[in-house]
Amino acid sequence: MNSINMVWLVAQKEIKSVLRNKGLLLTGSYVGGMFGVLNVLLSGSTLAINNTLFSTALLAGVFVGYSFSRFVFLREKQEKIIETMLCTPLSLKSIWLGKVLGVTVPAYFFSLLAVSLVTMISSIMVHSLFLPSAVILIHIVVVVPVFTTAAISLMGFFQFVLGMRENKIIGYLIVLVLVPFMYPSIFGLILGDVNVVISWFEVGICSIFAVLILALTTYLSRYLSKEKIVTTIPSD
Amino acid sequence: MAMIEAQNVTKMLNGRTILNGVSFEVEEGDIFGFVGPNGAGKTTTIRIILGLLKPTSGRALVFGKELGDSDDLRRRIGVLLENDGLYERLSAYENLNYYAQLYSVSDIKEKIKNLLEFIGLSDRQNDKVGTFSKGMKRRLALARSIIHDPYILLYDAPSAGLDPEAQKLVRDLILRLSGEKGRTIFLNSHHLDEVQRVCSRIAILQKGEIRAYDTVKSLRRKFSKPAVEITLTDNREVKRALDLLNSLDYVSECERDGLRITAITKGEKTSMVLSALMKISIQVEEVKTVTKSMEEIYLNVVRQSEGII
Numbered sequence: 207m208n209s210i211n212m213v214w215l216v217a218q219k220e221i222k223s224v225l226r227n228k229g230l231l232l233t234g235s236y237v238g239g240m241f242g243v244l245n246v247l248l249s250g251s252t253l254a255i256n257n258t259l260f261s262t263a264l265l266a267g268v269f270v271g272y273s274f275s276r277f278v279f280l281r282e283k284q285e286k287i288i289e290t291m292l293c294t295p296l297s298l299k300s301i302w303l304g305k306v307l308g309v310t311v312p313a314y315f316f317s318l319l320a321v322s323l324v325t326m327i328s329s330i331m332v333h334s335l336f337l338p339s340a341v342i343l344i345h346i347v348v349v350v351p352v353f354t355t356a357a358i359s360l361m362g363f364f365q366f367v368l369g370m371r372e373n374k375i376i377g378y379l380i381v382l383v384l385v386p387f388m389y390p391s392i393f394g395l396i397l398g399d400v401n402v403v404i405s406w407f408e409v410g411i412c413s414i415f416a417v418l419i420l421a422l423t424t425y426l427s428r429y430l431s432k433e434k435i436v437t438t439i440p441s442d
Numbered sequence: 443m444a445m446i447e448a449q450n451v452t453k454m455l456n457g458r459t460i461l462n463g464v465s466f467e468v469e470e471g472d473i474f475g476f477v478g479p480n481g482a483g484k485t486t487t488i489r490i491i492l493g494l495l496k497p498t499s500g501r502a503l504v505f506g507k508e509l510g511d512s513d514d515l516r517r518r519i520g521v522l523l524e525n526d527g528l529y530e531r532l533s534a535y536e537n538l539n540y541y542a543q544l545y546s547v548s549d550i551k552e553k554i555k556n557l558l559e560f561i562g563l564s565d566r567q568n569d570k571v572g573t574f575s576k577g578m579k580r581r582l583a584l585a586r587s588i589i590h591d592p593y594i595l596l597y598d599a600p601s602a603g604l605d606p607e608a609q610k611l612v613r614d615l616i617l618r619l620s621g622e623k624g625r626t627i628f629l630n631s632h633h634l635d636e637v638q639r640v641c642s643r644i645a646i647l648q649k650g651e652i653r654a655y656d657t658v659k660s661l662r663r664k665f666s667k668p669a670v671e672i673t674l675t676d677n678r679e680v681k682r683a684l685d686l687l688n689s690l691d692y693v694s695e696c697e698r699d700g701l702r703i704t705a706i707t708k709g710e711k712t713s714m715v716l717s718a719l720m721k722i723s724i725q726v727e728e729v730k731t732v733t734k735s736m737e738e739i740y741l742n743v744v745r746q747s748e749g750i751i
């Protein structure tokens with residue numbers, strides 16, 4: 207079996223594990239669903255709905271991805287299953303990539319769920335079928351999965367190489383930063399204007415960020431080693 | 443060529459010496475017992491052999507090579523570590539199927555069926571592992587470790603938490619793998635009785651250093667004094683028997699426990715002790731040569747190195 211198949215094999219297993227975890231599904235549904243609904247209710251105009259879609263799709267993907275990656279990377283390390291995996295013929299990079307893919311696919315699914323909810327509720331509110339703008343559509347279909355993948359890769363890296371205490375601190379930081387961002391009003395405030403029009407510029411900025419995160423993760427990956435993972439496994 | 447070899451391995455972690463100049467060889471077909479108290483460095487040793495940790499100095503070789511990132515070598519090794527390495531949300535079948543695919547095993551269905559039958563979990567194959575007892579998980583983990591028919595097996599406390607029946611299954615499996623298939627097994631264990639029953643060679647590790655390393659037979663010879671245990675029929679003859687035994691030049695020490703006397707002898711002297719007793723007409727119910735158990739040898743070695751003895 208070649209390494210691409212191996213990566214896909216790991217990814218399939220992770221997707222299966224995530225989809226069988228009721229707690230994770232609940233988190234995904236809550237973040238994807240509730241935040242989608244909340245955001246659209248907080249916004250009003252068609253313009254704001256586009257902004258809502260922009261932020262909800264991105265942040266739901268990253269936030270759900272973070273919850274799932276805790277289960278896929280951190281818990282496997284905490285329970286020491288990772289040690290057995292590291293003894294298999296799989297390379298460390300294949301394991302890592304497989305896990306990233308295994309988290310990204312369901313996380314992106316929940317991001318799309320949030321987008322669908324926002325679109326549906328908005329359509330009901332404006333009494334006609336609401337269609338996102340071309341920029342937002344490209345953002346959802348291309349930028350969001352790339353950004354989510356990049357963010358999950360970086361989170362997975364930290365979860366692999368850092369100890370439990372450090373990961374806890376990072377976890378709090380992620381929640382503190384992401385939750386306020388889930389609200390378009392706050393997002394709008396940060397952009398300087400609630401009624402700012404999301405253009406190719408904002409989408410481009412997001413893409414650049416995604417590429418930068420991917421570049422950073424690729425650079426950091428040279429520090430990923432079996433020894434780093436094993437020595438940060440919590441002792442009993 | 444040794445199948446597993448540690449050459450003067452030293453490992454420092456956070457400024458602390460975990461292993462200090464550990465050397466041993468495990469030959470093909472050997473069942474090698476690695477014993478020692480908690481924190482002695484057994485798990486670190488196994489991790490270094492598996493390439494999960496790099497030694498600070500020295501080398502650990504498997505098939506004559508450092509395991510490192512060699513996927514091909516890892517394909518020929520089976521492991522059962524402290525954790526079972528099983529996914530609780532997958533069924534027994536799915537777990538085995540996953541690992542079988544990782545190791546590119548052929549005839550997966552047939553192999554899984556046979557293994558599940560062997561470990562007695564055929565009827566639970568579709569149940570999630572999370573619903574299994576500790577013993578069932580350990581048995582499944584054993585099956586997982588051999589699904590790809592490895593040449594070398596590294597087991598870390600394989601029978602920990604198992605009931606006596608499952609412990610026997612583990613022992614039988616280890617003996618079968620070594621005896622019938624000529625597999626080499628590295629057994630990290632606290633279970634001295636198990637080590638004594640299955641291992642051909644043993645290393646006792648303490649505080650990161652090997653204190654004893656030999657075959658079970660040689661360790662017995664080295665660490666246990668020959669002794670004869672005599673059970674008398676009459677309490678009134680105990681004193682006379684003790685006087686006689688203490689007067690014999692090949693008896694160095696005597697201990698009494700009711701009608702039973704244990705005489706430490708200089709060499710194997712069971713028949714001589716018996717005939718000496720019979721010469722003065724002492725009625726003997728039973729005479730037997732006493733050998734030290736692995737537990738006694740282990741404690742002896744550990745205490746000796748701690749300077750207690």
